[in-house]
Amino acid sequence: MAVDENFLRAWRLILKSPEMYRRGFESGMSLPPLPQLSIFSRVYVLGMGGSGIVGDIVSGLKQRDSKVVVEPVKSMSVPPNVGPNSFVVVVSYSGNTTETNWAYIDAFSRNAFVVGVSSGGRLTESMKMKGLEVVEVSKGLQPRYAVPEMVGVVYGILTPFDGFNPREFLKTIDELEAYAKDFEDMTRNAAVELAEKLVDKPVIIIGPEHLSSVLHRFKCQLNENSKHPAYYAVVPEAFHNELEGWTMIEKFSYVFLRSGYEHPMISEALDWAEEHLRKSHADVFRLFVKSSSRQAELVKLIFFTDVVTVALARAKHVDPFALKTIPQLRPLLRKYLP
CATH class of the missing domain: 3.40.50.10490 (Glucose-6-phosphate isomerase like protein; domain 1)
Known part of the structure; x- marks a missing residue:
């Protein structure tokens, strides 16, 4: 039965969360050296849905004594104070999220420093044409199942900032890996x-x-x-x-x-x-x-x-992958994709 097969597939994907965090972290760390960090007053993480939760989680993973502010943005535009002193990470798993593409354009037009996280789509194409860095993540997943990898990428990108410690992150994932073994049954x-x-x-x-x-x-x-x-x-x-x-x-x-x-x-x-x-x-x-x-x-x-x-x-007895209602709305939203 398809539902049972998809249940097994979803369960196995979750069990792979530690591996996905690490893979993403390594990809994020592989970015070329960032410019002088002292110019950046705030970090913004743009995204919607499964990609949008990435900013919330990364903010929660930041060391508590860090003075760096990480602000998730789930909107078609960025806050009015975004400008040249802003570090912006654009996260769209598909690359075709209408709201995120508009927010990215808004951030770029304000001369913010912008990097991307995506598996492809319009966002990746546009950013590469502008000479911007994009960390590409594993393809073929639904965004919500790719969250551990995307979180790892963003954390890896932000390790030069105060409050994002590579050793502590990997220690955290090691602890998760040991915990996950209890759920193999x-x-x-x-x-x-x-x-x-x-x-x-x-x-x-x-x-x-x-x-x-x-x-x-x-x-x-x-x-x-x-x-x-x-x-x-x-x-x-x-x-x-x-x-x-x-x-x-x-x-x-x-x-x-x-x-x-x-x-x-x-x-x-x-x-x-x-x-x-x-x-x-x-x-x-x-x-x-x-x-x-x-x-x-x-x-x-x-x-x-x-x-x-x-x-x-x-x-x-429902499929943990298939969506019925959201896809009905998606074509309407995609009409407005820039």
């Missing part, structure tokens, strides 16, 4: 068990701000891989508004992504929220992974939640 593991409990209800994902990239990634993977409605809430902001809207509690499953690096106030508030929902007879689940660093925690949680979404696709 596709029939029974913690991710499969959680997926089977999420089948019947929309999912609300809650977690601390420093894990916002994981919350967003999990939500998007549930949408695309599992064809499942999902939403996420970032704490502490959600405790000042969204919390009051949890009024149809029994209609949702609540997944808390917990961290070993939470502020004590955040930990207490999240504990309270979990208990509040349980008292209201909600389906509440907690995810936590042991890790040696914030960066290792982040990639391990991304890995775990990716596995959950593919296991949920299998439980629902």
